[in-house]
Amino acid sequence: MSRRAVSANGSARPGRPPSGRQGIPEATIARLPVYLRVLYAFAEQDIPTVSSEELAAAAGVNSAKLRKDLSHLGSYGTRGVGYDVEYLVYQVSRELGLTQDWPVVIVGAGNLGRALANYGGFASRGFRIAAVLDSAPEVVGTQIAGHAVLDVDQMEQVVARHRVAIGVIATPAVTAQAVCDRLVATGVTSILNFAPVVLNVPGGVDVRKVDLSIELQILAFHAQRRSVVRVPQDAQAVGR
Amino acid sequence: MSRRAVSANGSARPGRPPSGRQGIPEATIARLPVYLRVLYAFAEQDIPTVSSEELAAAAGVNSAKLRKDLSHLGSYGTRGVGYDVEYLVYQVSRELGLTQDWPVVIVGAGNLGRALANYGGFASRGFRIAAVLDSAPEVVGTQIAGHAVLDVDQMEQVVARHRVAIGVIATPAVTAQAVCDRLVATGVTSILNFAPVVLNVPGGVDVRKVDLSIELQILAFHAQRRSVVRVPQDAQAVGR
DNA sequence: CCTTGTGAAGATATTCACAGCA
């Protein structure tokens, strides 16, 4: 079930990067983007070097965890000194695959789709909107964030022409599965789903879900717990 | 660090619910909303009973996990039969604190704030928009999803009057921390943050983050991995 | 019989604490 698809280590590519890779834990991967963002902030302030302590504090994690996370990418720090910000930015970016360009297609040009398309951080590093699609005739043809909304029937052409690998589903729940099936059929293997449904996909397709009401419900659970238990002095706990 | 704030078990309230509670794992809590959604779908089709196998399939998890998750709430199933849909909906709702009403304040009425306010699933079960706030004079006073946008200066009054416990931050990154501080100062202890920053909060405040670019970056990592390794026959792996 | 509920095993993740190196 896990497998961790690897070539173990050894040979493979010529070997420029010292590389210490080999099955980076999922939990670590989920934190790398946070570290990257924090690193950019340090870089903008022209801070050349950071310690694990500083980086960890800025990222909201414990420093041992940060060091272990980074150690999965290789030994990029200097003992007694810390990490070179520029260099680490590059290494983390490369690990995440952000040194290449990822064309993304957004399906659904409603409120959410519009918000996503206009989201600045989108185009910023590594991601590029290849197209925004919708099925409603009154929306098709309008402009969103500099993109003419295309009919969803153009999905196949768009995906093929731009070599889209990532699809974002911002449609109502009822159509999400159909859109997903179609994306998968055209060769998209990474899907970010904003519709409140559990998507069914074949193996080899990676789905991530963003769900407002789930997040609210998790918050409600803790909020309720707090108000029932009437937490003592030391707050804390609260989880996650 | 963990603590798991409990009254262990025993005494406490008169004890109507059989209750088997006592520190429900965080991972379980995060899945309960998914189960709840799936249960509603079964209920709408007037299906009276489901097995752990069916429920798990619909929720996209393994049935042993689902059973263990539900067992943390109590013994609500019937061996040889399954779970009563109606009853389980109630129990899960109660556990999540959805049998009460949660007034929510949304700060930021830009594209995202608008999308959130208009999001149907919001008002549906348990959550209610108490107000939408913004600081831009040209936005204040406009209508969004049936709510007049109020000036952010009204935050204190709104939170107090509606007893708001949950705040949603949909502002640009630069203002997020200030908004957060202010929410916390007015007594909000649960925050859902859509701004791409790590929020700093005092203990006892629960923050959850929703971040488009982090999700995209995680997808990019796996997509890159796939294209480099050129996955064999059996896809799978892909994680999460 | 069929399906739940759960001990026990296994897998992941986090944290501690310190050896090792610049």
Add this chain to the structure above:
DNA sequence: TGCTGTGAATATCTTCACAAGG
């Protein structure tokens, strides 16, 4: 001396596999 990198200890989560019970 100061900070990284990492074994070892711990905590959390998942999965197996089966006894218990309607």
